[in-house]
Amino acid sequence: MSNVAAIIFSSIHNETIDELTRKRTSASIPFGARYRLIDFTLSNFLYADITDIGILTQKNYQSLMDHVGSGKDWDLSRKNGGLIIFPPFSSHRSDFLYENRFEALQSVSGYITKAKVDYFVLTDSDSVNIVDYNDVLKKHKESGADITLVYKTLNVTSDLYHNLSLNVNSEGIVEKINLHSKPGSKANVHLNITVISKSLLVSLLSDALVTGAKSFTQDVIYGNYKSLKMYGYNYDKIYLKMSSMANYFKANMLLLDEKVRNELFGDEERKIYTKVRDSAPTRYGDNAKVENCFIADGCIIEGQVINSIIFRGVKIAKGAVVKNSILMQDTIVENKVTLDHVVTDKNVTIRENNNLSGCEEVPYYLGKYQTV
Numbered sequence: 001m002s003n004v005a006a007i008i009f010s011s012i013h014n015e016t017i018d019e020l021t022r023k024r025t026s027a028s029i030p031f032g033a034r035y036r037l038i039d040f041t042l043s044n045f046l047y048a049d050i051t052d053i054g055i056l057t058q059k060n061y062q063s064l065m066d067h068v069g070s071g072k073d074w075d076l077s078r079k080n081g082g083l084i085i086f087p088p089f090s091s092h093r094s095d096f097l098y099e100n101r102f103e104a105l106q107s108v109s110g111y112i113t114k115a116k117v118d119y120f121v122l123t124d125s126d127s128v129n130i131v132d133y134n135d136v137l138k139k140h141k142e143s144g145a146d147i148t149l150v151y152k153t154l155n156v157t158s159d160l161y162h163n164l165s166l167n168v169n170s171e172g173i174v175e176k177i178n179l180h181s182k183p184g185s186k187a188n189v190h191l192n193i194t195v196i197s198k199s200l201l202v203s204l205l206s207d208a209l210v211t212g213a214k215s216f217t218q219d220v221i222y223g224n225y226k227s228l229k230m231y232g233y234n235y236d237k238i239y240l241k242m243s244s245m246a247n248y249f250k251a252n253m254l255l256l257d258e259k260v261r262n263e264l265f266g267d268e269e270r271k272i273y274t275k276v277r278d279s280a281p282t283r284y285g286d287n288a289k290v291e292n293c294f295i296a297d298g299c300i301i302e303g304q305v306i307n308s309i310i311f312r313g314v315k316i317a318k319g320a321v322v323k324n325s326i327l328m329q330d331t332i333v334e335n336k337v338t339l340d341h342v343v344t345d346k347n348v349t350i351r352e353n354n355n356l357s358g359c360e361e362v363p364y365y366l367g368k369y370q371t372v
Helices: 037-047 062-068 101-107 109-114 133-143 198-210 216-224 245-256 258-265
Strands: 004-009 052-056 082-086 119-124 127-129 147-155 165-168 174-178 186-197 230-234 239-241 289-291 304-306 321-323 338-340 342-344 355-357 364-366
Touching (some): 004 037, 004 101, 037 052, 037 133, 062 082, 101 109, 101 216, 109 198, 119 198, 133 186, 133 230, 147 165, 165 230, 186 198, 186 230, 198 216, 239 245, 245 258, 245 342, 355 364
Parallel strands (some): 004 052, 004 119, 147 230, 289 304, 342 364
Antiparallel strands (some): 119 186, 127 239, 147 186, 165 174, 165 186
């Protein structure tokens, strides 16, 4: 849609999985053997023909820049529009690092004002989802709403406490917004995906700045729901939020369920695009044993691998046993190693005779470039 632009907050949730975001943004967290979280966000926009996309960075964003590059793998390398990665500093103060959505939007106020579009989609990039933005925008226009808030009806866990919850009537109109989602309850949880006209966004940001607002969610959305017409869009498909190492582990393991895999990747008309890497097919040794795994290309598997997610370039030696684990790119597992409920980051080496074990709630994690 040529009259729609998108802004992605790539770093808002960096503190939620500290282990994985010490050297990367939450948007570039690896997922599902070959993807990054931002791949799902960019692919969703691609299928809605939203090609004017700005990514707001904050810190540790080299990994994100390496992954998305010019955006060519998502057909976003264009003369007009395309992908823009914004530096993390304010346009008004070069030494000011923003801390929240409101300050991030203020830092790119010039881009927002000059954009030749009618609507903006604002979204985080800390989850795996397949939102149909064509339908979201269609419903937004049909409803005549000032703002559309995408929500999902969920059993609220503690990690969703800071999300808004919505009371929505039979016509989809938001009648009340609760500032927090109450853990233990069932609620219409805002997924931090918002559609708003450019003119209203510019006006709200300008007014909020004058009144000393500090939070986009609290001061702009929640603070104006009584005076503006807000529509709630019910998203009822897969939603995997990465808010802790335990959630990250469980979300990856769900890919071993054929039903979940098909929901995410089964539609040939709606592929998830990622950075293209030329790798040879995975090679399996004569004595290799593989059961119920999700394995990328470029690997060498000579040992046993059971119920695991294996990223590109992983090497598992003969005599090694890997169970219920996530091994990221270029991990090396040597002979006579046993792994159970282990997560390795990129370029980890596990020397022979090691026995490492965690559990579903607390997987054993090894950071980038570690050798044990």
